[in-house]
Amino acid sequence: MGDPSSDLRRAFQAALDATDPERSIVPFLPALPDGRLLVVGAGKAAAAMARAVETHYPASSRLEGVVITRYGHGLPTSRIEVLEASHPVPDEAGVRATERVLELVASAGPDDHVLCLISGGGSALLTAPDGLSLGELRELTTALLRSGADIHEMNCVRKHLSLVKGGRLALAAAPAAVTALLLSDVVGDDPAVIASGPTAADASSYADALEVLERYRIDAPAARSVLAAGARGEREETPRPGDPLLARVRNHVVASNQTALEAAARVLAEAGWRPHVLSSTVTGEAREAASVHAALVRQVVEHGQPFERPCALLSGGETTVTVRGDGRGGRNGEFGLALALALPPDAPVWLLVADSDGIDGSEDNAGALLDPERLARLDRPAARAALERNDSYGVLAAVDGLLVTGPTRTNVNDVRIVLVG
């Protein structure tokens, strides 16, 4: 084995490479159709994906398109127009850009093929309020976020107040064939959840959406009026699973957290660590999830269970942080620090915990990278106090334990690797 910290860095780089949007869409690109290839899409990686599409097909092909990305994320393109809009809060530029997308898709005939490129942020960028204003939609979203409704309940409401979500983009493309290529930034990789499923069937109804507003006592008169009309059958439902209008639609998750973990695992296996993917869907409070990971690491060290040393434990997903203090540092820094503090100071452990997009929260680091020397140097009482006020950044910086990569080209949530030597 070489230097474990360098193995960790190489494994993380492999995870990023395997989920690079430009590379990962290529194997899933459709053959040129008899008609036009119409490229649409939205997300932080939309411009990069559009460029990969332009490179793949010959200049002579009948290819045109329009994709939406976040302000500042545009790239020069030749045949696919790149529009910019606001994320995470949608703006009027996003509404106008989405109109352009819908117009292009609506022009598709049976010989055309619609290629839809979706990445993280697509839900906010692809915005077409149906029956209410953008301002009303924003207020409703804020109220839903505060209500305690879960992601499925939120999506149920949003899909029924949009001309583009919940499979309606795909409906607009009929009778053309549709290929949607999705870079998953949601835990579980469900095409109906990624970007609120513009090309996926929707099992929920207007009545369900109305019930969510009732359940959480959300006022929102404009939204209620739309949903009530839909529940009375006065508006068209989102397409259900099995809807014949979606018969020519294919969704492919081209890269996901699982892709990232498996790529990292391959590098670690080659480096002599026995890799074990624990889960790509770990959610919950960062420090609590870290505590369970620490319990597993202790078991490996003390009992050789459930895995023998040396080994690498990999996990992904997306944790959350309940903010209690005014400290600096994101969910991955908290996870890394909490994991370190739950292990003995002399644990034979190297760990990398990072956001795959390279930015952990609002600081300049992707996460944490710690080795036994740094674990031993942590001032534990001070670190515990810092963790209490969500201040992982300074403690990690003090032992040179920040992982800084700068923004990466991908976004498949969190990657955590623990090497036990």
Added chain:
Amino acid sequence: MGDPSSDLRRAFQAALDATDPERSIVPFLPALPDGRLLVVGAGKAAAAMARAVETHYPASSRLEGVVITRYGHGLPTSRIEVLEASHPVPDEAGVRATERVLELVASAGPDDHVLCLISGGGSALLTAPDGLSLGELRELTTALLRSGADIHEMNCVRKHLSLVKGGRLALAAAPAAVTALLLSDVVGDDPAVIASGPTAADASSYADALEVLERYRIDAPAARSVLAAGARGEREETPRPGDPLLARVRNHVVASNQTALEAAARVLAEAGWRPHVLSSTVTGEAREAASVHAALVRQVVEHGQPFERPCALLSGGETTVTVRGDGRGGRNGEFGLALALALPPDAPVWLLVADSDGIDGSEDNAGALLDPERLARLDRPAARAALERNDSYGVLAAVDGLLVTGPTRTNVNDVRIVLVG
């Protein structure tokens, strides 16, 4: 494979049998000494352990003793006196009983052997305040519990205000040989932590204990006066690791959570499930720990990682519940219900989550036992709402998902088993 639910029940019973205090101490009982065999001890299982000792040695042996158990936990004995006292809050009966224990131990000569029997609850039952009143000690304990101090900080203070904790019981027994048999009810099984380590060396000092009170700004004048005198060298420190006075002391953890998990794993292996012990030291908020366990189960089901199906995942330790509502049900019910809700309704999963002492919190159940049929029958929105108000009991009862065993003879914390078919 037979019926998975019956496999779960048999595995749990095997865990209880393997950690039965009467059975588990026998292989560790010392040979009769030239002098007297003096038996002392404290804990909920103290009377049962004392009876096992009486049975093991011939009636003619020079055996005498006094052990302390919780009110209502006494059993008839012949040669070892059983005293009862209060748990978890210590009382004057405990103080008087501990005086009896110390007197007997102090009478030990070099040819005598002191056998110390410790089980869950021993810390409260073995109470000898040093330099402050029982009332002052109780107030201090309450303040420490509220302060956010961790278990090591709490123990550091308590050991330096006691004539019996922190190795002082063993010191009192010198020059006799001491064998301490510990049934571990603490995560990690450290003899210095179990019952505040009456027979284990202590790495902390009076100065450390005083610093804990400073750190958490705890007033406690009587305690501070004792600790300050100790820090000035006016009182004898607890015995450090390597102290020659402890040269004849042996501590044996005779059974622990790990013992329980391994016994359950053996039964499951025989039943055709591939068992994997994840960790015997899982702590943290019950629902959060359950969420990570669910993420592992999903990975097994969806990717065959890190284990192939069929398999059994076992974990132990002790979770906590932050009370938010006024519902019924303990930490294991919450864990079981949260785990169930984090899995798809059609998951091929059987789960048993229980407190090894047979009582989960304040209800009559040991925990939860759920199979696919019960998982499918859960009313999920209602169950989520119930979980929010800590009301797992009713939801589990509604699907006949409570595990009821009655009080068991052991206490090695929580046992969780998930079978993935």
